[in-house]
Amino acid sequence: xxGVTQTPKFxxxxxxxxxxxxxxxxxxxxxxxxxxxxxxxxxxxxHYSVGAGITDQGEVPNGYNVSRSTTEDFPLxxxxxxxxxxxxxxxxxxxxxxxxxxQFFGPGTRLTVL
Amino acid sequence: xxxxxxxxxxxSVQEGDSAVIKCTYSDSASNYFPWYKQELGKRxxxxxxxxxxxxxxxxxxxxxxxxxxxxxxxLHITETQPEDSAVYxxxxxxxSARQLTFGSGTQLTVLP
Numbered sequence: 001x002x003g004v005t006q007t008p009k010f011x012x013x014x015x016x017x018x019x020x021x022x023x024x025x026x027x028x029x030x031x032x033x034x035x036x037x038x039x040x041x042x043x044x045x046x047h048y049s050v051g052a053g054i055t056d057q058g059e060v061p062n063g064y065n066v067s068r069s070t071t072e073d074f075p076l077x078x079x080x081x082x083x084x085x086x087x088x089x090x091x092x093x094x095x096x097x098x099x100x101x102x103q104f105f106g107p108g109t110r111l112t113v114l
Numbered sequence: 115x116x117x118x119x120x121x122x123x124x125x126s127v128q129e130g131d132s133a134v135i136k137c138t139y140s141d142s143a144s145n146y147f148p149w150y151k152q153e154l155g156k157r158x159x160x161x162x163x164x165x166x167x168x169x170x171x172x173x174x175x176x177x178x179x180x181x182x183x184x185x186x187x188x189l190h191i192t193e194t195q196p197e198d199s200a201v202y203x204x205x206x207x208x209x210s211a212r213q214l215t216f217g218s219g220t221q222l223t224v225l226p
Binding site for chain 2: 002031040044048094101103
């Protein structure tokens, strides 16, 4: 599982509902990130974190919040779901040591907002 | 910010032929260029990557070339097999950062 777990695998929400997508890693890697994948658009970075207590925005952060209270967990919160947030969400981890850029993705969460 | 363009969006080849996918990037400071393979319904997985201090890298049937002057890099798959059928994504990042900017993907179909 690339050392990254995501829950749930599937979720259907109504417009305006809130929810949290969970992401956990067991490799003690400092760097974690969230991407969304839409058809024909590749993956786009939502938020990322370089360690516990540190988060920053990516390319498409609006409508999402994150926190990083521990190295292992990096949850993504949708504050008020909108149909435009229908997407597949991938969490990733990476070691921040020199020369090792590889990012390992979780299995994804498929979210539908009605 | 960085912009990565990827071509073609779809590519069909006969089994045994070669496939080439090309990407261009806009930020001359980018120095890390990975390629990911994504099978239907699965996660993206790294297949090869290259850094800006290297012009070419090869791993069995897969190779990547980088032209820093022209700001483009390419994925070459030789002797294609049906199991190579997937969506391939290029990406770029800079410095010690891990934030990746992805291309829009290429659906590769290898015809038996």
